[in-house]
Amino acid sequence: MTDAYIYIRFSTPSQEDGHSYERQYKGGMGLIAEKGWTLVETVEDLGKSAxxxxxxxxxxxxxxxxxxxxxxxxxxxxLIAEKTDRLSRQGWEELFDWLRDMTRKGLNVITQDNHVFTQETMRDTISVIRILLEGQADKAHSDKISDRVSKAYNDSIEKARNGGPKISKKCPGWLELSEDRMTWIRKEDRIAVVQMIYEAAAEGKGSRWIAKELNERGVLSWGGARRKLGGGWDATTVRWLLTSEAVEGHYVVGAAAPKKVKDPGRRIDNYFPEIVDADLVARARAAVDGRRLTGGRDTSNVVNLFRGVVRCQQCEKPMRLTNFHGVHQFHCANWQARRGCTNSSYFMYQPFEDKALDLILTRVLDDRYFSRADDTYPLTVEVAERKNELDEAQARLDRAVDQIINGANPEIFEARIPGLKQGLTEAQSALRDAEQRLLRARGSVSADEHRRRVLEVRDSITHEDKETRVAARLRVMQALKSYVDVVWCNGANEWEGEEHKTFALHLTSSSYIAVITDEGRVLMEQNFLDEIEDDDDMENFAWGDAKTEKHLTDLIRREKQG
Incomplete structure (x- = not known):
């Protein structure tokens, strides 16, 4: 019996709900029955464009x-295909090369409209001409459809940009399109959930943590497929919400699938209603960008303030924190897995945390970690709003210029240009003024006030109230991961004739080093920050890295204030 394979392809997922799949499959099975072949397999490219x-x-x-x-x-x-355009719409060259390659390897190809391609027919000039003509016709048909779809889509974008009907019913899960397609209907319960997610992220909670809390609270997720499967919130969905410009009211063409759009990245401002204020968005995304959590069972309690930076000095691999009868201890993950490391020591965590915070907390806990308590908060909000106003002013000017270039009522738009330029200049000036006032306000916190705030946080990290404790520990953990390069664990550190289990704590570029025993005793403390006096000294520590230089500058400023 001769083996046969049916090939099925359609361009968009919506065609799966129609008759495309069934038509192609039944046509292939009819041909197999007619020829007396045996179906071996169905090859499917569903939702794939040719x-x-x-x-x-x-x-x-x-x-x-x-x-x-x-x-x-x-x-x-x-191999059975419905038509040649199921194989390719790129034109005859690609299709011809593929058919020649397949037939030379012994595969025959046939279409349901009776075009046969074998090694023999491929030598036939008439068959080659057929491939040329049909391939070219398929390509022309494809280009024509593509141009029509692209033009219609671009027209709908421009209409929506100028206050016309919305592009489509597709929208974020917290909105619904009105029947006349002119306005969005808000779903306040879902909007409250999105705002809750941004608040949690701004506090320093990771996507997995946020998803876990939502599920524990019984907060329903939305989305047809997820709800049908009975699934709850997951980290991927939370991360998408935290990066979506839709919460700020912007529609980005091709944001969900940029590879499927010819000109992705175009943005329509104020397309959706803004549901999260600009300051909260800025704070949440800053926290997300700065987070490097590595997970673990105690993540929601923020047990390990030095997560991700504690390593075995012998093998240089991460140390793992475990809870043994209520006592938290580090041990080498490589040693536990028997991967060659012989550092079998267990290191007590709590004495190290207590002493390390005594030594470095006033250095690493900078003013920005008190933004919600400081007078700088209103100015932070203002700066974020001024940035949005500047973006919108620039977008209005760009649209007017585009209309002039495209010849759409040039006299009207040319008359608007001076006013739009003036608006842009005013927006730039307002942003500069707000940023300068914010910088001045942040620099006005005295050293005594800062020490008082640090002591309050220091007390709060062991507070009996979990919410207070977790909030404080999150704040400290974010500060530590900005300035702590590494903590080396040595199970046999010889010091003045005695052997100790030690933590060697290194701040940015080893500008400060402290060696602490796992009993909480300081064996050595070296501070090189006072030695950085000019650009050459800074270069020796920062090696030209701008981020490292900024961290060193912050540490030096705090050192002088302390």
Missing amino acids: WKGKHLNGGELGKFSDRVRAGDIAPGSW
């Missing part, structure tokens, strides 16, 4: 082609 031809190499058809080349498909087998 415009770019990626399915020929990277899709399921591409994988099938590799099997043919490897000899896994029996010579003389037949």
